[in-house]
Amino acid sequence: MSGERAMRDWYAPLEIYTLSSWLRAAFIVNLFLLSFDFLRGEGLVLSLLGILMLGLLVNTLPDGSASWRRDVSLLLSGGIIAIGVLSVLSEPIGFVLWMESWLIVPGAISLYWISSPHVSRWNREEMELDRIERGLARNNEYSSSYQRIGKHVILAHFAFIVLLPVLWIIDISLSPGNALGGSFADSFTTEHFSKILNGDQFWIWMTNSLIVSIGTTIAGLALAVPAAYAFSRYKFAGRDQAMFSFLLVQMFPGIIIIVPYFMVMKTLGLLNSHLGLILAYSVTALPLCVWMLKGFFDTVPRELEESALLDGCSRFEIFTRIILPLSLPAIAVTALFSFLAAWNEFLLALTFNTSNDMYTLPVGLASMISATGQSWGDFAAASLLVSLPVVILFVLFQKFLVEGLSAGGVKG
Amino acid sequence: MVSVRYEKVTKRYDDGTEAVKNLDLEVADGEFLVLLGPSGCGKSTTLRMLAGLEDISEGDIRIDNARINDLPPGARGLGMVFQSYALYPHMNIEENLSFGLKRMKGEEKIGVEEIKSRVDNMAKMLGLSEELTKRPKELSGGQRQRVALGRALIKRPKVLLMDEPLSNLDAELRHQMRGEIRRLHEELGCTTIYVTHDQIEAMTLADRIAILDKGELQQHCPPMEAYRNPANEFVEGFLVKHLNDIKETADSLFKD
Known part of the structure; x- marks a missing residue:
């Protein structure tokens, strides 16, 4: 019996594991992005609110016993998406879209995963032992690759930030005329070279x-x-x-x-x-x-x-x-x-x-x-x-x- | 006849400390002498003065009656094995072995073919024939130590010097290499000076041991004589008591 107890106590669906680390990462990235809001002088309140809710969400993820946690997390996920959408609507330029996707996408993922029937059953402690066993095996198999996805998404963003000036210079050097502005990759010329x-x-x-x-x-x-x-x-x-x-x-x-x-x-x-x-x-x-x-x-x-x-x-x-x-x-x-x-x-x-x-x-x-x-x-x-x-x-x-x-x- | 003689040799460092004090010591032809003592007793310095790696402050060192104080290290006709092997990392084993031969000067200059045959022979003798094209880092600790030994021996040195050559090896290998060193010595009959702080190594390898403490020679005699008739309290404590302790421990282990 104690073995079964241990399994029940230790088991959490893959989604919850992954969410908790992805959301933490998103929380930190959003803290960085906050400085952009600060520099632009706009959208600060909305972003702060979003970050606050992300932080809360990390701490209220379902833990398999208290069912109120699931409801609160669902509510928070919805709220985060709403905030992201709101701030994109208030200023629909490309840069903001990129920034707010760091609220919308994690929110959507957590909404989708937490509402899945698998998690609900687990959350209500209605899960059969053999499914728990299968779940544990699934965790073992996939958790490291899920973590890797999260890592690479974040690293790709940082690499993009570092490369941005270089990309910009390449764009200018390949655009006709001698202006700094203009939209990205709209026309092509090698005249400068x-x-x-x-x-x-x-x-x-x-x-x-x-x-x-x-x-x-x-x-x-x-x-x-x-x-x-x-x-x-x-x-x-x-x-x-x-x-x-x-x-x-x-x-x-x-x-x-x-x-x-x-x-x-x-x-x-x-x-x-x-x-x-x-x-x-x-x-x-x-x-x-x-x-x-x-x-x-x-x-x-x-x-x-x-x-x-x-x-x-x-x-x-x-x-x-x-x-x-x-x-x-x-x-x-x-x-x-x-x-x-x-x-x-x-x-x-x-x-x-x-x-x-x-x-x-x-x-x-x-x-x-x-x-x-x-x-x-x-x-x-x-x-x-x-x-x-x-x-x-x-x-x-x-x-x-x-x-x-x-x-x-x-x-x- | 190759003999080494220290005559009233003193090593004094710039700050005035004396590492070796007024040392008189002679090593006979073909003898295996072990310099034994605790760390800091001056045994390594004694060896390094002979090798030419340290200046001699006072006194003379003679090899075959020729005073070698002012000869450069390479001209003294010595081979040396270092504790850390000191193999040249950027050369393969063959190049490591032949490096010294290629640097011989004057009458001792050796032709290419002679170098090759000596390298092959040495490799065969030490069981390294398969490893000649490898780099030192690809070899195991025991193999590296054997290369170091070969590099010292291949020049047919008048005297072979070894500075704690087995300290970096594990117990099993140390035991094995100890036997091999003694076997090589008996085969080649090369005058050897061996520095160690390990009493067992000294007792098993030496024809005679020279026990040093605080830069002064305590006793110079065959190992068993030092064990039976220790010259003073230091020898009694460092050698006799230590060996008896080991013996007692072993006895108590196997009593039952």
Whole structure:
């Protein structure tokens, strides 16, 4: 008998299990969406009410003994749907429709599921033992996939929010004219892309950016790798102070060194040159690179080097044959970071290189939006083209990135 | 004749602590010497000074009467097995074994074919012939330790150094490897210095043991003699009492 009692006590239909987790998730998403209402300055009261009712509903889901819970939940579900519909009617634009679907859909699902005969029988404790058994088996079989559906719906929404700006830029770059507005995907043209790609300027900027970024990566690594190795392995006077001073430099906002930088570059005659930017970027990227690489070198066991020493390696051979091959992932990540930093940098490039021929891509992009005209379509197309190499790099380096970022986490 | 001699060797660190004090010790040709002592007693430092991984503050270390204080580690003709195996993770087993051979210089330089045959022989001897193309992380702990042993032996070192080589293995494997190390030693007759804090390992492996405490040599003699005639209270407590405890425990377990 106690077995039957336990079954009755523990059994809840799959619908109720699923509802309780889906509704919780919907509750949290609605809390986020509330901030949109707040920013729009409208519909706040309705949304608050909806969220309140969602919260109540989660706590009044039928539990198999008190039948009043079922009635209250049904009532609340209906109320939630009504609120969603009301606020959509009060302002029927697409965005609100999306937002309120987070009230309407959960409400409808819970209304449908809670009113199903299966749940009613369970709720009135009229369920036969063999059906409970079958129900338990069904829970076992389906509950994880139901949970997964809920998770993916939520993740898809967040992914959509993140992608929205990108989608918008793609839309602008493919729409005729140079306006920012317009509805989504209403017409199609490649005029902006062909204009950018056939013009000389873009390619000049691209070349400049490539030279500067690759130069920075090479120069930065050539300095950072040996420096990091020394910091990691040798004890010398002022080591800790030097490491700390690296961090100190990072703490200042970049803009306060622009003027001194400009003076130095002017004195050296490096304004409007690639070398000037490469030097400046390498110096900026160096602290981060050194710290990252030192962290990695620290995880390479000393015994490996001692073993190589006994195998007859010189210090330099140890570095090239043991340390470098082992730290390729970390070096790749560091290289990527310094490349990206140089590729995206705007302020120094704008200050040092004032002639149009020496613009890097970010500066060139900015120059497309001037007081005399805003060609947003061209701008969007160019932005996409600028981010393309970065995307390609990330795809190529993906394996290394994961390895490098998690390097040292697991003892191999 | 390969013999190792420590003459009044002292290791002093920058902060003034003395890890090894005025050590006199000699290891005869073909002997298996175990350096035994609690952690922090200076036994690893003693070994690492011989290997050239630590500077010698005072005194001399001689191999075959030649003073080796200032020779670089690679030139001392030693092979070493580390506690953590220290295999090169980015090379396969064959490359791990041949790495040291390829770095030999001058008269000792070895041809490609000789390297290959030595690697094959060593792999056969250690039962690793099937694993030559694998990376270290694909091997089990015991196999890794065997590769480390092979890498040290393949250079035909004058002296084989082992720094707690079995500490990372489980009890079963440790027992098995202990037998294998002793068997290899008898086959190759290579002068061996072995560091451990495990009394059983010391008693079963050693021709002679050197017991150290706080950087000072306590007793240097064959293992059974140390057990029967401990030189002082420390040896009595660390070795004799410990072994008797084990014996008592085992006896009481099997009494019924």
